[in-house]
Amino acid sequence: MKMQTLAIVGVGLIGSSIAQAARARGVADRILGADRNAELLEQARRRCGLDECYTDVGAAVRQAQITVFCTPVDHIADQVAAAALSCAPGGLMTDVGSTKVTIVRGLEKRLPSRCRFVGSHPLAGSEKSGPGHARQHLFEGRMVVITPTEKTAPESLLEIKTFWQSLGAKVVEMTPEDHDAALARTSHLPHLVAAALAGGLPPELRPLAATGFRDSTRVAGGDPALWTGVLMHNRGPILQALQALEEELDRFRAALDAGDRAAIDLLLTQARRNRDALGN
Amino acid sequence: MKMQTLAIVGVGLIGSSIAQAARARGVADRILGADRNAELLEQARRRCGLDECYTDVGAAVRQAQITVFCTPVDHIADQVAAAALSCAPGGLMTDVGSTKVTIVRGLEKRLPSRCRFVGSHPLAGSEKSGPGHARQHLFEGRMVVITPTEKTAPESLLEIKTFWQSLGAKVVEMTPEDHDAALARTSHLPHLVAAALAGGLPPELRPLAATGFRDSTRVAGGDPALWTGVLMHNRGPILQALQALEEELDRFRAALDAGDRAAIDLLLTQARRNRDALGN
Numbered sequence: 001m002k003m004q005t006l007a008i009v010g011v012g013l014i015g016s017s018i019a020q021a022a023r024a025r026g027v028a029d030r031i032l033g034a035d036r037n038a039e040l041l042e043q044a045r046r047r048c049g050l051d052e053c054y055t056d057v058g059a060a061v062r063q064a065q066i067t068v069f070c071t072p073v074d075h076i077a078d079q080v081a082a083a084a085l086s087c088a089p090g091g092l093m094t095d096v097g098s099t100k101v102t103i104v105r106g107l108e109k110r111l112p113s114r115c116r117f118v119g120s121h122p123l124a125g126s127e128k129s130g131p132g133h134a135r136q137h138l139f140e141g142r143m144v145v146i147t148p149t150e151k152t153a154p155e156s157l158l159e160i161k162t163f164w165q166s167l168g169a170k171v172v173e174m175t176p177e178d179h180d181a182a183l184a185r186t187s188h189l190p191h192l193v194a195a196a197l198a199g200g201l202p203p204e205l206r207p208l209a210a211t212g213f214r215d216s217t218r219v220a221g222g223d224p225a226l227w228t229g230v231l232m233h234n235r236g237p238i239l240q241a242l243q244a245l246e247e248e249l250d251r252f253r254a255a256l257d258a259g260d261r262a263a264i265d266l267l268l269t270q271a272r273r274n275r276d277a278l279g280n
Numbered sequence: 281m282k283m284q285t286l287a288i289v290g291v292g293l294i295g296s297s298i299a300q301a302a303r304a305r306g307v308a309d310r311i312l313g314a315d316r317n318a319e320l321l322e323q324a325r326r327r328c329g330l331d332e333c334y335t336d337v338g339a340a341v342r343q344a345q346i347t348v349f350c351t352p353v354d355h356i357a358d359q360v361a362a363a364a365l366s367c368a369p370g371g372l373m374t375d376v377g378s379t380k381v382t383i384v385r386g387l388e389k390r391l392p393s394r395c396r397f398v399g400s401h402p403l404a405g406s407e408k409s410g411p412g413h414a415r416q417h418l419f420e421g422r423m424v425v426i427t428p429t430e431k432t433a434p435e436s437l438l439e440i441k442t443f444w445q446s447l448g449a450k451v452v453e454m455t456p457e458d459h460d461a462a463l464a465r466t467s468h469l470p471h472l473v474a475a476a477l478a479g480g481l482p483p484e485l486r487p488l489a490a491t492g493f494r495d496s497t498r499v500a501g502g503d504p505a506l507w508t509g510v511l512m513h514n515r516g517p518i519l520q521a522l523q524a525l526e527e528e529l530d531r532f533r534a535a536l537d538a539g540d541r542a543a544i545d546l547l548l549t550q551a552r553r554n555r556d557a558l559g560n
Binding site: 123124125126127142143145172182183185186187189190191192193194195196197198199200201202203205206207208209210211212213214215216217218219220221222223224225227228231232235238239242244245246247248249251252253256257259261264265267268269270271272274275276277278279280 | 403404405406407422423425452462463465466467469470471472473474475476477478479480481482483485486487488489490491492493494495496497498499500501502503504505507508511512515518519522524525526527528529531532533536537539541544545547548549550551552554555556557558559560
């Protein structure tokens with residue numbers, strides 16, 4: 001893929017990493033950054049070699065063949081709807097939000113039919129944030145879920161797919177609903193559980209929290225404001241995933257209550273087999 | 281500390297790492313390894329430069345000023361009790377088990393009074409196992425809990441404390457009961473939760489499990505047999521810790537059910553503060 005102008009709205013970790021990857025791989029002649037925070041924008045400009053920077057989102061979107069919204073999930077739909085007024089004919093918009101139903105189905109109702117939007121979610125990131133943690137190789141070999149709907153034109157889908165592939169990612173298509181149900185289990189619930197483990201640790205026990213506890217709770221170091229948005233968007237599927245987890249925990253509880261060594265061993269053996277299948 | 285002979289019983293990751301650290305720091309003139317598995321013993325000999333190797337535990341213990349039992353928690357008490365018959369006058373025994381009440385209180389009743397044993401638990405390790413993953417620096421700056429009882433002689437306590445410090449560790453004293461209650465929360469419960477998350481993941485969702493899920497479930501890759509022993513030893517405190525976690529999860533559930541953004545934000549903010557206090 002080679003486009004003339006790529007616009008990134010929101011120059012945090014993900015937005016800045018997209019800019020770096022696109023620059024390194026020659027995906028666009030010009031890369032524009034837009035962010036309400038001028039200081040962050042200047043940091044990102046220096047770190048990612050952005051060609052032009054705007055605090056007015058419309059000014060960037062107007063020039064771009066593809067615009068990627070890398071803002072908190074709470075803001076994406078409103079920003080895309082507002083940007084639609086500025087979007088050039090043939091311009092395509094996407095996002096990187098961790099939830100898709102609220103954003104994609106909401107925009108389906110709001111966007112004028114001439115505007116093209118396809119939801120995306122790159123499964124890459126970190127509990128860190130900001131352009132200072134951007135990494136040019138962040139998307140290489142990583143999965144990006146794109147979530148077309150019945151209304152998505154095949155050429156829009158292909159264009160977004162090609163865009164992410166040109167950053168080195170593997171692309172998979174899912175409905176917004178399937179995406180949210182899956183991510184509730186693979187990401188949102190683990191975040192909630194990590195937060196419950198970390199939040200429930202009495203301060204006097206901190207010195208006794210070693211590598212295992214730190215690994216298990218690392219994601220709880222993520223930005224609470226971002227994650228509150230995610231959990232609020234995806235409440236239903238997360239509550240269902242929590243229910244499924246409680247049933248797993250009940251199996252452990254029953255085995256421990258009964259002192260049933262064979263049952264514990266079986267549960268741990270199944271868990272290890274599943275975990276080993278993921279790699280490191 | 282400088283002793284003539286150190287014996288390591290069980291030459292897995294922890295035992296081999298102790299041998300390497302003791303060798304590198306000149307803690308003992310001779311380091312003996314004992315293991316029922318001759319092949320593992322040979323691997324450890326080559327990797328850690330063990331001076332002599334024995335498949336008969338008594339033959340090693342007989343010669344040692346300090347013997348460290350690095351075997352699964354299920355086996356430690358029986359092995360220490362059996363070794364007591366061979367222990368040289370003045371010999372001191374310790375272990376590295378992740379549970380202390382069952383081992384230490386059990387041995388209090390079984391050991392002849394001339395035999396000296398002090399329980400230890402180094403908070404270091406990995407989901408990996410075997411001498412191939414041994415690391416000479418494993419204990420540097422890491423916490424080792426030692427668990428004296430009313431019957432422990434002050435000079436035994438000092439000797440064990442000095443031993444771990446000589447490997448670079450920081451030593452803290454706790455009762456076996458306090459240790460097990462604390463570790464239930466900082467290690468055993470997180471393991472159980474990681475296993476529940478990993479065990480409950482439908483195989484078709486594996487491609488969507490990214491860094492967050494992998495971090496959160498990494499410990500579930502640990503040896504099921506070892507961990508079954510730990511969970512069985514510490515059933516009561518783990519069930520209490522599980523109860524406390526369920527109460528935390530209920531707070532999230534209530535906030536999600538109610539769509540209470542402020543409550544979710546508060547829970548995540550408290551969790552992040554706790555997590556940040558641990559460092560990386």
